[in-house]
Amino acid sequence: MNEAQSHFGVLYVVATAIGDDEDLSARAKATLQAVSLIAAEDTRDAGRLLRELGISTPTMAVHEHNEADRVPVLIERLQAGESLALISDAGTPLISDPGYRLVAAAHEAGIRVSPVPGACAAIAALSAAGLASDRFHFEGFLSAKAGPREARLNALAQTPHSLIFYEAPHRIIDTLTAMGQVFGAARLATLARELTKTFETMKRAPLAELLAWVEADSNQQRGEMVIVVAGAPALAVADEHRISAEALLTILVRELPVKQAASIAAEALGLRKNALYGLAQQLREAAP
Structure with missing residues (x-):
C-alpha cells in the first residue's frame, strides 16, 4: 500500500x-x-x-x-x-x-x-431446509421465460449438491411445475417463504407434493421465497451406462451443442435425454 x-x-x-x-x-x-x-x-x-x-x-x-x-x-x-x-x-x-x-x-x-x-436469505433457508448443506449451488432467480428457465433447469438436473433458488411469488407455481418436470416429481425440496417475518413458513416435501400444497393455499403464493432443491442422486445415470455415456458425450460435445449431444447420446444408449443433459453440460464446461 x-x-x-x-x-x-x-x-x-x-x-x-x-x-x-x-x-x-x-x-x-x-x-x-x-x-x-x-x-x-x-x-x-x-x-x-x-x-x-x-x-x-x-x-x-x-x-x-x-x-x-x-x-x-x-x-x-x-x-x-x-x-x-x-x-x-x-x-x-x-x-x-x-x-x-x-x-x-x-x-x-x-x-x-x-x-x-x-x-442472508439463501443461507438462512439452507440452514433450516433439512437437505444436504456440505456443498451447495446458489442459482438465484431463474428466467421469467419458460424456455430459458427449462434450459437452465436441465443444465442443473444432474448437479449432485443442493440447489438454492430465489423466486417471485407470481412465478412460484410455474417454477415448481418446471422443476418437477425436469428434476422429477419425487425430488425432495424445501420452500422457505417470508423468512424471519410474521407469516414465515417452511415446507419440505417432494416437488409434486410441494406444488400441490402451494396451489391449494393462495397464502403460500405471497411474499419473499427461497427454494432449496436436493441434489441429484449419485447414480442418476445407471452404473452400467455411465462410463459409456461419459465417453460418448465427451466426443459429441466437442463438435455439437450440448442439447444435441445429449439427444443423440440418449437415443444411442436408450436413456432419458434430461438425465444426460446435465452430464453433457458438465463435460462441456470441463473441456479444455
Whole structure:
C-alpha cells in the first residue's frame, strides 16, 4: 500500500435484516452511523431503516440501472478519505443484488473492502431446509421465460449438491411445475417463504407434493421465497451406462451443442435425454 492509499476510506459491505429488524447486528448499526455516505439499492427502503435506527447518514441510490455511472463518484470519495457503506434492500448485498461493480472497482483502486456480515436469505433457508448443506449451488432467480428457465433447469438436473433458488411469488407455481418436470416429481425440496417475518413458513416435501400444497393455499403464493432443491442422486445415470455415456458425450460435445449431444447420446444408449443433459453440460464446461 502506498502513502496515498493509506489515507483512503473503507468500503463496508453491510448486511441488513431480511425481516426481523432485531437481526441487524450492533456492528452494522454502528457502521451505518459512522460512515459518510450509504450507497443503497433503494433509498426509500434505506430511509425507513435509518429512521427506525435514529441514523441521519445521507444515502445515494446505487442500483442495477445506475451503478456503472455512480461507481467513479463513489471511488473518488473513498480515495478522498471518506468511508462508505453499501447496503441492499434486505440481507447481504451482492447476493442477487447490485454492488459487484463498486466492490470490484474498490479492489482495483487499492481501497479496503470490509464485510459486515449478517442475514442472508439463501443461507438462512439452507440452514433450516433439512437437505444436504456440505456443498451447495446458489442459482438465484431463474428466467421469467419458460424456455430459458427449462434450459437452465436441465443444465442443473444432474448437479449432485443442493440447489438454492430465489423466486417471485407470481412465478412460484410455474417454477415448481418446471422443476418437477425436469428434476422429477419425487425430488425432495424445501420452500422457505417470508423468512424471519410474521407469516414465515417452511415446507419440505417432494416437488409434486410441494406444488400441490402451494396451489391449494393462495397464502403460500405471497411474499419473499427461497427454494432449496436436493441434489441429484449419485447414480442418476445407471452404473452400467455411465462410463459409456461419459465417453460418448465427451466426443459429441466437442463438435455439437450440448442439447444435441445429449439427444443423440440418449437415443444411442436408450436413456432419458434430461438425465444426460446435465452430464453433457458438465463435460462441456470441463473441456479444455
